[in-house]
Amino acid sequence: DAGVIQSPRHEVTEMGQEVTLRCKPISGHDYLFWYRQTMMRGLELLIYFNNNVPIDDSGMPEDRFSAKMPNASFSTLKIQPSEPRDSAVYFCASGGGGGDETQYFGPGTRLLVL
Amino acid sequence: GEDVEQSLFLSVREGDSSVINCTYTDSSSTYLYWYKQEPGAGLQLLTYIFSNMDMKQDQRLTVLLNKKDKHLSLRIADTQTGDSAIYFCAENRDDKIIFGKGTRLHILP
Numbered sequence: 001d002a003g004v005i006q007s008p009r010h011e012v013t014e015m016g017q018e019v020t021l022r023c024k025p026i027s028g029h030d031y032l033f034w035y036r037q038t039m040m041r042g043l044e045l046l047i048y049f050n051n052n053v054p055i056d057d058s059g060m061p062e063d064r065f066s067a068k069m070p071n072a073s074f075s076t077l078k079i080q081p082s083e084p085r086d087s088a089v090y091f092c093a094s095g096g097g098g099g100d101e102t103q104y105f106g107p108g109t110r111l112l113v114l
Numbered sequence: 115g116e117d118v119e120q121s122l123f124l125s126v127r128e129g130d131s132s133v134i135n136c137t138y139t140d141s142s143s144t145y146l147y148w149y150k151q152e153p154g155a156g157l158q159l160l161t162y163i164f165s166n167m168d169m170k171q172d173q174r175l176t177v178l179l180n181k182k183d184k185h186l187s188l189r190i191a192d193t194q195t196g197d198s199a200i201y202f203c204a205e206n207r208d209d210k211i212i213f214g215k216g217t218r219l220h221i222l223p
Contacts, residue, residue: 004156031209042215043157043202055209091156101145101206105156 004106006092012112018080021109024073025094033103034067034077035091043091049075082113118214120203125220132190134217136203139184143205146179148188151200151216160188160201195221 005024013019025032033048047057052069060067064083069075079086089110093103120136138146144165149157163170163177163186170177176189190197200216 033210043213045210048210050209093157101209101211102147102159102162103211104159105149107156 004092004094004104006090006106006109008109009107010110010112012114013082014114015083016081017113018078019082019086019111019113021077021090021092021111023075023077023092023106025075025092026104027073029094029096029104030072031095031103032069032075033093033095034075035093035105036088037091037108038088046077079111082111084113087111087113118203118205118212120201120214120217122215123218123220125222126193127222128193128195130193132188132193132197132219134188134190134201134203134219136186136188136214137184138186138203138205138212140205140207140212141181141184143207145206146177146186147202147204147206147211148175148177148186149202149204149213151202153199157202190219193219193221197221 007022030051034046035043037043046059047067048055049069065079067077089108091105091108093105095103118138126132145162147162148160150160151157161172163179174191178187198221200218202216203214204211
């Protein structure tokens with residue numbers, strides 16, 4: 001398996017623009033997690049899905065952020081409109097939920113909002 | 115508190131052992147984890163320990179778990195320059211994994 005795949009790897013955009021981050025989890029995993037990492041706040045869980053259903057979105061910072069998982073092999077995290085304080089590395093992780101709760105991380109999308 | 119806590123920095127000489135310590139919060143956590151993050155990369159699972167174990171060894175890595183004190187440690191024997199990274203302690207809680215803020219391991223020549 002190729003592991004968790006994220007795209008794009010880097011994104012530079014201007015304030016006010018819409019940003020869409022994409023994730024393909026490991027095949028067979030039924031949990032998918034979106035995290036944000038910054039120097040100031042460390043690693044923050046934004047939202048997670050189980051069997052394509054959002055379970056906990058309490059970490060989503062504002063209404064500007066939304067996430068979807070239309071099927072088991074694809075998820076998006078959208079920021080509209082983007083702001084400079086959204087600049088961070090966004091990670092997607094997937095897990096099998098098979099007892100050990102281990103999560104496997106993608107390489108991340110480094111977002112810079114100017 | 116509700117946070118997984120670990121020191122932010124550790125400097126170790128090449129060839130020495132590194133010991134990274136962590137305290138977690140939920141005594142019902144079934145699994146405790148150590149993840150490694152190299153510069154510009156995602157988090158990589160290093161090892162995990164089941165809560166009914168006291169110790170787990172995997173090559174140069176030794177994990178010690180003290181459930182009474184909710185203390186977890188990671189020992190890296192014969193530390194190499196390639197071990198330079200951020201190490202995250204984590205515990206499972208419900209469906210989620212709660213991460214510490216990470217310990218940045220710096221290797222001195």
